[in-house]
Amino acid sequence: MDAPANVARVSNKAEFLQDSAAAELASPGDAGTARRRRWLPEGGLAVALGDASAPDWTRPAPNAAGYRRDALGAVVLTLVGLLSLALTESYAGVTDGAQRWWGYAIVGAVTIPLTWRRKHPVVVLIFTTVAFIGSAYINMMAIAQLSTQVAYFASVYAAVAWSRSREVAAIVVVMLALVIGTWLVIDLTISSSYSEYVEQLGNGTGPFDAVTAYAVYSILVHLAFFGGAVFAGRASWRSALRQDQIQEQADTIASQSQQLARRAVIEERLRIARELHDVVAHHVSAIGVQAGAARKILTRDTGLAEEALRTVEESSRQAVTETRQLLGVLREEGQEPSAFGTDGVGDLQRLVQDYADRGLSVTLGLAVDDDVDLARLPPALGLSVYRCVQESLANVLRHSTGRDVSVVLRTVDEHAFKILELEVLDRGRPREDTSGTGFGLIGLKERAQLHGGTCETGPRTPGPGWRVRSRFPLLDYGDAPGAAEDTAVPAARQHVPGASGVEGS
Template sequence: MPSTLTGRRPDPLTGSAPAGVEGLGDVAADPRGARLNAWLNDPADPWWERPGPTPAQLRNDVAGALAFLVVALAMVAVAKSMGMRYESEEIWRAYVATAAMILPLAARRRYPLAVLLASSGLFVGLSYLSPEAAFQIAFQVAYFTALYTAVAWARDRRPLWIAMGLVLLAMTLWVVAYFTVTAGFEEAAANYGEPDGPLPQLTAAVLYSAVVNLAYFGGAILVGRSSWRGALQRERLAAQAAQIREQAAELARRAVVDERLRIARELHDVVAHHVSVIGIQAAAARRVLPRDPGETAQALRTIESSSRDAVAEMRSLLGVLRSETGAGREDGRAPEPGLRELAELAETHRAAGLAVTLTVVEEREGDLLGLSGPLALCVYRVAQEALANVRRHSTAARVSVTVRTGTAAAATRWVEVEVVDDGASRPGTAGSGYGLRGLRERVQLHSGEAEIGPREGARGWRVRARLPLRSAS
């Protein structure tokens, strides 16, 4: 899945650094730089930038640094009271060195690299100024925090590599200063016992200090890297959650649109069928009224029946839009018409003067009994739309409706409805085309195919829809 996280990206064609990032183009060409970049960052998102700290976090940094300073100065006083001090060092130096080391932490997340560089210089310089302070836990924790923050919060990762080099340099200088320039080792060694090991005392002390500092500073780097990757993971999860919400909203919107389209198709079929019957019967009643009152009464009864059916079906459909629950069914709608209603549909058109022949041919006995509800409704609507079009747009007097089942060459079983008439197009009755378009869409929803058009080599019009046969199970 393509990343939606904020940050700068490399060029998708060349793999080089994104435009506007100076000096980063060499990283992709340098395998060692690429490996370091992947380790400090993330192989899948090497140019991601962690969002800056919030105002609340910045305020917490200031408050935390001040609280830490108070505790650290108190611990210096406690250590001096215990006698943990260098006789050659002036009393004030430890307090000043501790305060100078901690105060930059107030801006550690706002300027992580600047605080790290300042802390590195202070760590070396203040270790010379006050070896006593350098061995205080608070002094070392302050540097640990600066290093951790730089790795965790640095937005531009390339300068971070340089900062890591300065950290190693600062650590080396600190060890050298402690064992050569200052008298720290001599004063500390005076409190040691007699050496009893394979290594010289100075060599062992240097090795011990180097290992301890590597573990100490390496731990800060690893913790900072873990924090940075944790922030990346949280943003990824937030982006994924946002994408899921968008997809859920889109699915809900599509479901609403699909339901509206379905209701629109149903309404069109209902209205088109019943209104066409009503219109034709009304015209017939008007013509025969002076000559045959009985036939006029029959036409009016057909109009009455069709109008009631139309209103009932429209109420059933529109009930879905008005309420989620209702009488009759759990979804508030009356049962949808199916194959059983085809005979009643044919009879309605026969009563209106159209000779309708209904034929059912099953390849296997019981094929149509197991037809699913949506498929049966589709067959019914195709026949209904085709018959309504004959009444509106054709001069046909006879129509045949055939429902059959069969098996295709690929052993795929199907159900087919075919409506064929023998008339010609009635002048001045061209429709909008929405009915045929809706018919094709309805058939396509069931992975079927529709053929609509004039009959080849014969007079009349033919509508045929073939649908893959699915049972109601």
């Protein structure tokens, strides 16, 4: 017929496209993620600073413009800090020359490293912490400047927000808490700096002891300062994670949309190819057969030759008409697959008669259960059944030596639903003077797959002959639009001989 005897089944194109989309969307790193060494127990501070939904996520580093903004901000903050310290010393006058220059150096040591706060956040925090604590013993006025306080807050914030690993961020927070806590304990218990500072303030009038009150106040200020920096850094890191996840979802949706668009284009092209093949091919094949017959009998039987030429004329006109209808549908938007044709099961008798006029002896048999009304079939399913019969008869006309064809449409109970089974049989042998592309058989199987069915094609056993068997699941289709117009089905049932028992395979 249209392909060799052992024709392989065509794989479902939807599954193929889905597998292709999954392969394209798969990440190259999905094969295996290297396990990082865990320095802290899982579920602890590292998880609190991170997010359980993305334990291995790393925040992307800023671009060159971001680093330039960091450098500019550090320069501005340094200049403001130096000016602020100079103004304070000018009206307070509590430092000598050596302390003054040490104060300027400390301001620069705390503010200038902010240039690299997002590139090397942990190193910057360590450096600024040493400078910040050292300032308390060298030049207290330098550490009291607002610019210095802001710079150190920014370094703590950056260490939590921009550390490449949540474990590293957790270690930084723990170590910072230990260092600051130790510093406060030393100042409160060993050093006399707190008591000396309180004595300079004079006698207080509040309900608490002056040294104790100032110690508690200092602890609360440090907790608010460092806790605020840590929580702000954590919020920044999580915000970046959410933005990255949203962007990833948007990219995935865009990629899937492209896959769906490509799938829709492919399905549309396949549907157009099937319709062009079914609409044009059987008319052209009939024209070829009838024209060849007319040429052979032209001198011997002019009556038969004239009838053959009349068939050629009718087939060519039908081909042109149906092609124009198809092109008109293609130019309109929003057309469903069934819009490519209005033929259905009710038109099978006319189709059989059409091929009988071309030289085939076709027997149409219907063996359908009483509870199945073929007039209520969905238009798309009815068109697919019609096209399958049309293609099968066209193949017999083109590729078989036989002229007796049996077309049977029956219902079969299978599991919880019924199957509409179409079987087309002939007893001829393959003609040696024809060749096919195989597109017709592919179209048969694709039409069955569109409705969740299957199609089997191959030689009859025992032969000779060829068999096409298509199976369509009959779901709960209800009242199909235009079902009342398919009134030819009951008539076909009444006028077709042997409808109740037709030869099977």
